[in-house]
Amino acid sequence: MISDSITNASASAAPSARDMGKKKRQTNRAAKLKQSKLGLRREQWLSQVAMINKGDKEETCPNRKTGNGKTVLPVENLEVQRGGEEEAHHHESFISNSPNSILNSIPDFSSGSSSGSGGSCSGNITEEEEEDAAADDDDNDDGCLDDWEAFADALAADEEKKHEKVNPPPEEHESVIKQSASLRDSSDVKPVRKQKSNQAWRADDKLRPQGLPNLGKQRSFPVMNMHFSSVAVPSSCPICYEDLDLTDSSFLPCPCGFRLCLFCHKTICDGDGRCPGCRKPYEKNTVKVETSVHPGGLTIRLARSSSMFCRS
Amino acid sequence: MIDISRVQKELQDCEKDRDSSGIRVCPKSDNLTRLTGTIPGPIGTPYEGGTFQIDITIPEGYPFEPPKMQFSTKVWHPNISSQSGAICLDVLKDQWSPALTLKTALVSVQALLSAPEPKDPQDAVVAEQYMKNYQVFVSTARYWTQTFAKNSSLEDKVKRLVEMGFGDAQVRSAIESSGGDENLALEKLCSG
Numbered sequence: 001m002i003s004d005s006i007t008n009a010s011a012s013a014a015p016s017a018r019d020m021g022k023k024k025r026q027t028n029r030a031a032k033l034k035q036s037k038l039g040l041r042r043e044q045w046l047s048q049v050a051m052i053n054k055g056d057k058e059e060t061c062p063n064r065k066t067g068n069g070k071t072v073l074p075v076e077n078l079e080v081q082r083g084g085e086e087e088a089h090h091h092e093s094f095i096s097n098s099p100n101s102i103l104n105s106i107p108d109f110s111s112g113s114s115s116g117s118g119g120s121c122s123g124n125i126t127e128e129e130e131e132d133a134a135a136d137d138d139d140n141d142d143g144c145l146d147d148w149e150a151f152a153d154a155l156a157a158d159e160e161k162k163h164e165k166v167n168p169p170p171e172e173h174e175s176v177i178k179q180s181a182s183l184r185d186s187s188d189v190k191p192v193r194k195q196k197s198n199q200a201w202r203a204d205d206k207l208r209p210q211g212l213p214n215l216g217k218q219r220s221f222p223v224m225n226m227h228f229s230s231v232a233v234p235s236s237c238p239i240c241y242e243d244l245d246l247t248d249s250s251f252l253p254c255p256c257g258f259r260l261c262l263f264c265h266k267t268i269c270d271g272d273g274r275c276p277g278c279r280k281p282y283e284k285n286t287v288k289v290e291t292s293v294h295p296g297g298l299t300i301r302l303a304r305s306s307s308m309f310c311r312s
Numbered sequence: 313m314i315d316i317s318r319v320q321k322e323l324q325d326c327e328k329d330r331d332s333s334g335i336r337v338c339p340k341s342d343n344l345t346r347l348t349g350t351i352p353g354p355i356g357t358p359y360e361g362g363t364f365q366i367d368i369t370i371p372e373g374y375p376f377e378p379p380k381m382q383f384s385t386k387v388w389h390p391n392i393s394s395q396s397g398a399i400c401l402d403v404l405k406d407q408w409s410p411a412l413t414l415k416t417a418l419v420s421v422q423a424l425l426s427a428p429e430p431k432d433p434q435d436a437v438v439a440e441q442y443m444k445n446y447q448v449f450v451s452t453a454r455y456w457t458q459t460f461a462k463n464s465s466l467e468d469k470v471k472r473l474v475e476m477g478f479g480d481a482q483v484r485s486a487i488e489s490s491g492g493d494e495n496l497a498l499e500k501l502c503s504g
Contacts, residue, residue, distance in 0.1 A: 239318075239411065240315060240375075241317065258411070267376055268410065271376055276410045276412075279407065279409055
């Protein structure tokens with residue numbers, strides 16, 4: 001701790017012009033972000049109270065309002081909300097000079113939660129802080145962002161646990177519907193915000209942003225999803241000119257997007273096995289139906305989390 | 313077993329925009345295994361103004377195997393045999409894709425006429441001439457187009473042969489017996 005403050009002091013004792021500029025920028029940003037963070041915390045606290053009070057009402061009310069065509073909007077809002085959240089965390093690393101202050105702030109943020117993931121994550125952060133303070137290099141920003149993303153995830157996990165305590169049976173797709181419905185519920189602002197921010201973390205926790213929009217759409221509006229996928233689907237197989245049935249039209253054997261019926265695909269695979277559209281060989285076991293986008297999203301998520309562990 | 317329905321649909325599709333593309337595919341036999349394709353010579357090339365006929369044979373595995381195509385009209389081109397009319401074109405060999413059709417293949421052949429590839433020749437003599445003496449190549453190709461790819465009217469053919477010193481009736485019967493082929497008729501007149 002003491003050595004930390006010493007390195008910090010020595011770093012600031014030898015200020016170059018660049019460092020000064022950076023510092024100033026950081027301070028400005030920090031002030032702005034502090035505001036937003038405080039607002040966010042207050043809202044979260046308020047909405048938590050509101051949530052407990054209104055738990056039952058929220059559970060039953062939005063289900064009546066499903067079925068409108070608003071699919072994209074909630075997802076966008078999710079992302080915006082999440083971005084704001086991340087910035088708030090990011091900024092926190094700047095205003096806290098010693099790791100101690102972060103550690104202080106964590107219990108405050110996720111009060112009364114199990115300290116499992118949150119605790120380990122804060123450990124990572126402390127290390128990161130020390131490294132940054134010692135090195136004082138330009139990678140400072142990126143490092144903090146990555147780590148704070150991880151921190152946000154860990155917090156999300158905590159939040160999820162809490163949410164489940166308050167609301168015992170929240171099913172994933174149900175909550176997505178709820179959240180889209182809550183957008184239109186303008187009577188009470190606070191619970192809506194709570195709902196949204198919570199959902200952002202939850203959905204994010206399950207799936208990384210890339211997979212996120214698809215999941216939301218698919219779960220809440222399967223009919224719409226069918227419509228979207230059928231836009232590019234030809235009515236007949238371009239190889240044998242026979243009409244494509246339902247199975248054929250959801251069959252996408254090549255990433256180039258060339259569609260054909262299962263019979264023709266089989267014939268091609270028995271031969272040279274190259275896609276007629278792009279002439280690249282079909283990969284083995286790529287018989288995938290279009291809805292299976294999730295594995296891709298999952299692998300990306302894994303890659304990110306593994307990189308997080310490598311850093312610490 | 314050949315996919316008859318696909319070939320039939322291809323013929324219908326080709327017939328639809330025959331006027332805009334200038335490309336025609338006509339069946340030669342009832343079972344649709346042998347067809348005749350017709351392409352106009354590309355404008356701005358020595359083949360301009362000619363109409364080139366291509367013999368098409370549909371193999372058993374079509375459309376998973378490429379159709380066999382060969383010029384029946386004599387052409388002077390580095391990638392087309394001046395003797396047999398065999399075509400050296402990747403989409404008719406290893407680059408064939410079942411998504412291609414007879415029409416798109418014929419379009420590719422037409423494109424080959426306007427963009428010869430002398431480094432991958434089918435006819436070495438023509439390719440050498442193309443590389444070493446381009447002007448001679450152009451005039452030879454144009455002459456071949458004029459001679460073999462122009463379907464001039466019967467009267468023009470008769471007139472030309474009569475000018476060579478043959479009798480009018482003799483010429484007409486020779487042309488008729490050779491199926492309208494002027495050169496074949498000339499051979500008959502000379503031999504007989």
